[in-house]
Amino acid sequence: MNGFKPTDRRLHFIGIGGIGMSGIAELFLNQGFLISGSDLAASELTTRLAGMGAVISIGHRSENVHGANIVVISSAVRDSNPEIQEARRLGIPVIPRAEMLAELMRGKVGIAVAGTHGKTSTTSMLATILTDAGLDPTLVVGGKVDSLGGNARLGHGNYVIAEADESDGSFLHLPATFGIITNIDNDHLDYYGDLGAIEDAFVEFVGKLPIGGLAAVCGEDAGVRRCLRRFSKPVATYGFNSDSDYFADALSSEGMTQSFDFWARPQGPRSLSRLTKLGRVRLNFPGRHNILNALGALVIGLHLELPFSRLATGLTQFSGVKRRFEVRWQDLGRKRVIIDDYGHHPTEIAATLNAARSCWPGRIITVFQPHRYSRTLSCHDAFLTSFRQSDVVHLVDIYAAGEAPIAGVTSEALALEIISEPGQRVSYAGDLAGAQAAVLRDFRDGDLVLCLGAGSITQLPELLVAALGASSA
Known part of the structure; x- marks a missing residue:
C-alpha cells in the first residue's frame, strides 16, 4: 500500500x-x-x-x-x-x-461482498456460516451482527470477509479471491454519473479476481444480467429461476421464519453429474430478498468446499443485523410491533415492505426519512411506487448527511406525489417529534410500525417506546 x-x-x-x-x-x-x-x-x-x-x-x-x-x-x-x-x-x-481494508486482506483468502443493496446482510450471513464451520474468519461489515457481537472480528483463520463499498469506487482496491454481487442498481449517481458507469465498475470488480477465483452473482437482478456476458472471470449465478447455477424453490414461511429447497447444477466444486437438490434451508427472518442474500453466501460456502449440511446449520445461527428488519419493541398480547430498518433506496424500501407483508397479517405503518437531497432527486420516480405494501405512510424531513438543500426537493413535496393505493394514507409528518405524534395517534392492535431510513430515523423507535411507557425489545 x-x-x-x-x-x-x-x-x-x-x-x-x-x-x-x-x-x-x-x-x-x-x-x-x-x-x-x-x-x-x-x-x-x-x-x-x-x-x-x-x-x-x-x-x-x-x-x-x-x-x-x-x-x-x-x-x-x-x-x-x-x-x-x-x-x-x-x-x-x-x-x-479501502486501502487500509486491502492491507488487512493481503496474504489471506479475501471474500468481497459487493452490490447496491443487501451487502451487509449477505456479508454477515457468510461470516456466521464460516465461523460456525470453524474457519475463524476475519470480518469487516457495515452493521452490527448479533451472532458475532459487533461489526468487526479479528480471526486467526485464512479468510477475510469484507463488505465492499461501491459508493465511491473504492471496492476496486480490494484484493479478493472470491466475490459476491447481490445486485447492480441506480445509486450513488453523484459519483458515477449514470447506471452505465456503475455497471462498468462491477465488471471491473469481477475482472480483478485472480485465476482460480469466482464471483457468485444474483441472476434475478436485471443489472447483473446485463453484465453477464461482460464478466471476464468465472461467475456462478443464483436466484429463483431454475436456469441459475444455484437456485431456491419450494419456498414456505411461518411468521418471521422461512425455508426453501436449495438446488445445484452440475458445475463447481461438487462435480455433480446432474441437477441435485442439496437440501432444505431455514432462515430466521422474512423476505425474498433475504433468501437471495442467503443463496449468495451458500454458493461461496460450497466453493470453499464446505459440506452443505454445515452451511445450512450455520445459517440457522444467524439472527440478523442491527437496523435490518430489527424488532425494537413488541406487544405479543395486542399483536403490535415496531421495526427499525436501514432501507433508504426505493428498491430496498419495496423489498422490506414485501418482507413485512409476507409475515404480518395486520396493518403496516411506514415512517420514512429520505437520505440525502441528491438521492431523493435522482430516485424520485422510483420512490413514488415503493410504498404500495404499506397501509399508512408518514414522511419526515430529508436527512441531509452533509449535503446542501436542492430547491424543490423536500419530503413534503414527495408526500404529495407518492402514488397511493386504494385506502392507503400518505402524509408529511415534519420532524421526528411530528412522526412520533402521527404514529401514536393511530397505533392500533395488530399494527406493525416500520421506521425506514439511514439517518436519525433510527431514534424514532426509542421515542415511540418511551411514549408507550415500555422498554425496548
Whole structure:
C-alpha cells in the first residue's frame, strides 16, 4: 500500500465513528497498532473503541493528527477538514479507508461482498456460516451482527470477509479471491454519473479476481444480467429461476421464519453429474430478498468446499443485523410491533415492505426519512411506487448527511406525489417529534410500525417506546 510501512504503528482515523471506519480501526487495534480517531459526536462505536484502548477525540482539530504515522479517511471526509490539511502540511500519508481494508486482506483468502443493496446482510450471513464451520474468519461489515457481537472480528483463520463499498469506487482496491454481487442498481449517481458507469465498475470488480477465483452473482437482478456476458472471470449465478447455477424453490414461511429447497447444477466444486437438490434451508427472518442474500453466501460456502449440511446449520445461527428488519419493541398480547430498518433506496424500501407483508397479517405503518437531497432527486420516480405494501405512510424531513438543500426537493413535496393505493394514507409528518405524534395517534392492535431510513430515523423507535411507557425489545 502506498505510504504504509511495518514500522507505521500509530494510525489516526478521521470519522472513526462510521460503521466501516470503526470496524477497520478495531481490527488494527486488535493487531497491536496504536489507534486514535476523531468524529463529530460520540456514539456506541466510539465508546466501544475507547474501551478497547483507542484515543478518541470529539470534534476535528489539527492537533489530533500529531504523532500519527498514517491518517485514514473515508469518502465522507472532505479535503477542507483541518486534520487532513494538517496531516498534509506535516507530510503524514493520508490513505483512503479501502486501502487500509486491502492491507488487512493481503496474504489471506479475501471474500468481497459487493452490490447496491443487501451487502451487509449477505456479508454477515457468510461470516456466521464460516465461523460456525470453524474457519475463524476475519470480518469487516457495515452493521452490527448479533451472532458475532459487533461489526468487526479479528480471526486467526485464512479468510477475510469484507463488505465492499461501491459508493465511491473504492471496492476496486480490494484484493479478493472470491466475490459476491447481490445486485447492480441506480445509486450513488453523484459519483458515477449514470447506471452505465456503475455497471462498468462491477465488471471491473469481477475482472480483478485472480485465476482460480469466482464471483457468485444474483441472476434475478436485471443489472447483473446485463453484465453477464461482460464478466471476464468465472461467475456462478443464483436466484429463483431454475436456469441459475444455484437456485431456491419450494419456498414456505411461518411468521418471521422461512425455508426453501436449495438446488445445484452440475458445475463447481461438487462435480455433480446432474441437477441435485442439496437440501432444505431455514432462515430466521422474512423476505425474498433475504433468501437471495442467503443463496449468495451458500454458493461461496460450497466453493470453499464446505459440506452443505454445515452451511445450512450455520445459517440457522444467524439472527440478523442491527437496523435490518430489527424488532425494537413488541406487544405479543395486542399483536403490535415496531421495526427499525436501514432501507433508504426505493428498491430496498419495496423489498422490506414485501418482507413485512409476507409475515404480518395486520396493518403496516411506514415512517420514512429520505437520505440525502441528491438521492431523493435522482430516485424520485422510483420512490413514488415503493410504498404500495404499506397501509399508512408518514414522511419526515430529508436527512441531509452533509449535503446542501436542492430547491424543490423536500419530503413534503414527495408526500404529495407518492402514488397511493386504494385506502392507503400518505402524509408529511415534519420532524421526528411530528412522526412520533402521527404514529401514536393511530397505533392500533395488530399494527406493525416500520421506521425506514439511514439517518436519525433510527431514534424514532426509542421515542415511540418511551411514549408507550415500555422498554425496548
